Amino acid sequence: MEKLKYIVEDSILAELLGVQNFSNKESAILELVKNAFDANALTLKIVIKKDSIEIVDDGCGMNRDDLAQNWMHIGKSSKGYEINGANGKKRVQAGSKGVGRFALARLGANVEVFSHKNACKSIAWITDWNYSTLEEVEDYSLIGTKMLITKLRDKWTEKTANNLAEYLGRTYCDDAMKIELFFGDKEIPINRVFEKPEKGVNFSSKITLTYCAEKKNLHCCVESDEFSEEAQKYCKNNIYSYSNDIDLKKEYSDTSFDEEVTNLDNLLMELGDFTAELYFGIDRVLTGDDERFLYKRKVLSNRYNYGIILYRNSFSISSYEGKKDWLGLGKRSRKSPAAATHPTGSWRVRENQISGVVNIDKKRNFYLQDLANRQGLDENNHYKLFVEIIHTGLAEFERYRQSLIRDINKKNKPEPKAEDSIIAKVVKNPETMKILTKDEEARFVDELEGLQKEQREYKKNIEDTEKRYKYDVRILNVLATSGLKATSIAHEMKNDRNKIDGNYEFIVKALKTYDMWEELCEPDNTKVAHLNVPELLKKNRDTGVKLLQFMDVMLEEVEKGQFIPEEYSIKELLDKVKVNWESDYAWININVEVNNQVRFTIPEDVITVIFDNLILNSIQQNEKRNRLEIEIEVTASADMLFVCYRDNGVGLPDKYKKNPMKILEPHETSRKKGHGLGMWIVNNTLNMSGGEVLDIISNIGFEIDFTIGGNL
Template structure:
């Protein structure tokens, strides 16, 4: 047997692993800076000239054995996890054994001079077709000196400044100084996020600590966004500090993008490893109106962080996660839920340009977050997906906290109707009176006109805000409406076949009996196998047909136009119909109504099935394995509102909602893998549409919700 080895041309390796492997010239420089760091350099200097780049470090250097056995061995690395020199311990950045080909990305000709202590200085040079190694006796230095010529890129002063900016974001250690020298300037690279200052670089600091052993995420929010005046509108909220710890198994188990059993999810979350993050939130700017309306402390930050969220593995960021790429998917999240923070039921999401910061992982502790071979990114495997989801959980905690504050402050912005302008009304009735106005009347007229102008401006703004809100609501409801229209269309078609659907079973059984087949078909011989058991199959079809008829009647009944009209209604009668429809279809369901027979209320009939069908459906879905589901509904009139209490005897809310039950009202919040998270959002929207409000939700020892229904439709 003959053993064979691949033979690859040097120029091909340089092209594939160098020129084509590095996304840009800056990432290639970063790779060589990482090499200097791994060599325990205290300082690396990158000198960029029009025709040459020189990179020099004072690290440990290379001897002949290292150059021959490691440098020239593609894919082999002598770098482990952590390495110590006297007074200097570093977690090494390299491990793949191909980073040296960053040289090929920068230039077509390279000379490397290197010297290790107590060793002969060496000179290695290549044109990527042939490489040579020789002694360099004239060199009196320790470390590595690299000359790159026949450059592949044009370097201008602007481009060099861009490199400095790039390195300031991608390097965050203080063990090695980085100096960039151009023909006109010397730049010292400092870490962009080195000294973050609240109120200067951002208004809110979101600290996340993930502990893999317990699958818990700790979220600490430190905020300086709002003025002290805002406290009187947020009496139960600390505007400066907010803490919350969540279990990520409970938070993520129902996520439809994750395909794990609970046991598998827990195991994979442990294998993600511990990590932490510091995210910095701030608005790019705010209008004068928003500044006053929401009591912001700052209208603009002069030194605002705007580099995005950077993923660091120890001392360096990963090139593809340097803040330019929206790797955490903020854009996707905000497009999915574009509601403003003031939206009473929609979930506000932080925008991509509103957040910056650092996520910190470790080469060893987070070993399942694997580098791609070019060290330019991560393998976006199942662990990476979970890693991003964990951060998403922390960001969502902040979003709910901030939206709660904004909603409370916004209550003060409700428009109060200005008094009717008496003089203007008088002039409209009798225009000739304008010439008889006294100086005091003229002054009053000017005040009235000014008031009208302000009111008009406020109304325009309110209209814009309302349009934005309903544009968001309509997008979601259109999806449901389209599905409903399709179902209604099918129901109309089935209506023509109603007689056949309802009586076919009886006709078939009767015919089989007349032909003397029925007794034989019921015999043991013909009923042994379920898929050939004709009576059983017919019975099953009969049961399914009944359900189809119920579906058809329900669909056609619920879209009747008259149900949307406002009128004086008997609440007891409406609720009895809802009860009978559900109890008819679900044998396990018991609904107890406590409603005065004489209770009447001015509203539209469609409001009640929208609210109670969603609540009852939730009770059934959350307790599908329960033999008996008891639901109690109490409705009473208090002033201009209907006071409603709804409860069931089920398992209550899932653990992730127990301590924040009002969260279930937000759009897309669900505890079921295939749930859409719209049911309770629709309930909340409908209640608010009537001028009412959901007062409280309790998910311990069954599910309970307390709400008020108004008459504003």
């Protein structure tokens, strides 16, 4: 039996693995930079001329055997994980595929490679990608490797050489090897991005993420210099720093980021440790916002705008050099476009507001694998988990920053007008202007300036309100559309009410008329569930009863009168909610404690929306329990209801124990098929009424304390 091997023409290899395998000339140069780095070079010199490119390194070089057996062997690589650097510093080798040498073909049609390895003869390899020659030469002046590329495929100018310098500054993040770049005789400096980040100049907040695979823990640390010292007196959290540890096994235990993930525990371990250092900064503070939100500065003098770069050891990974939004931050912020001042919506950082580095390791993060064409990573489950963990860390920063801005924004509420206003007196009697004292004139000017400021604030508040309601409406429109569909079906069902309600009796009566009922009820005819006609009819009747209840509730809750504020007995409203739920769920008991005398002016739908969502949440979290006790206690003041809602269920999932307020964020859920909007709707409704959530406790069961105002 004859053994055969593929034979491929050199020119085809050069075309496929060189010209077509590198998306641009800069990435081809980078591949040769990596080769020099892996050859243990301390210095690499790149000289670009209009008709040639010369690349010279002082690395270990190659002899005849190296070139013939390794260089000319496609797909073979002698590179391992790590080598001892010439300067005593270990280097993680960048290459492994054995095809990087074809970057030369991407750059030019003719190539000459001269190399010298210690104690060996120098060699010269010359190719036009159709024919290649190799010879040993007597040249002892050369140390390392020199490559001369001619018949260039691209036009090089000083501008494109500068672009290369900027590209190498992004993609190379080590100081083990110095890179010198020349365009002709002119040296072009290569400045590494993020080399010396300066707070208040390049960024306003630094977010450090450290993932430990063994502990399945993400440590998040924020250092902030965004707000002035005065802001601290309004903020519950420290305005300068924040840190938190997240148990990712708990965080992702109930709600998988991907249905294909079958063993999250293994995936978290296999992913391996990694770190990230991200720099946040807004481009420019709008006029007036510096006072409203107590920003420390209006603009960052040299704000980072490089995007987020993914580095594997000393080099970035192709397609993840910051220009591509590989973390999907744009899509993420479009899904949740709330402003940071939004009282209930979740603010998301915009892709143009953040730059930084994510560091992975060739061995430790083995499962983050390159695509065959080297233009990115295989977006497998390990990669999806990797991105999700970074999103989780960003969400910690977003919650922290939004909490500061919300606290600061509370000071911007308009203060009540003084009764002895000079302006009010002048408006009432213009003649007063003529007899104002010096002190009153000064007060008059101050009040006018205050009015101008209020006008600006008012205009800003209108803009913020518009943004807020655009966000709220987007979410609620989805639910409203589903509700309208259900309401339409309920209206149709109303016409069939008599059929649904009476069909059971009519069928039983008919079967008795035809002398079939007694026989169908015989024990022998009821043994098999799907042939047990009496039981099937009974189940059908029970389902019909539930459908009628659903129809009644749907039609009742969308009646126009539900939305008109009236003075109600709170006890009567809550008893109505109690009866509706207990009739549908026999295993729950709702105890309402509120004085019969408590009356409050409020639209009925506000009470319904708040307590229906709370009760539904309790039911969904405790579906496996045989009995659920719910208690609702209400007390009242002149303009506010104080409510304590609690159940004796399983309480919050572990992921919310450290920060229970997190359940109020939109799309936050522990259920795989949940929409995560129920508690957000509760919080949003409370906020619009003028109330707020005071506390959430989940030591034993679940408890939420809140106020309801009368602003709706």
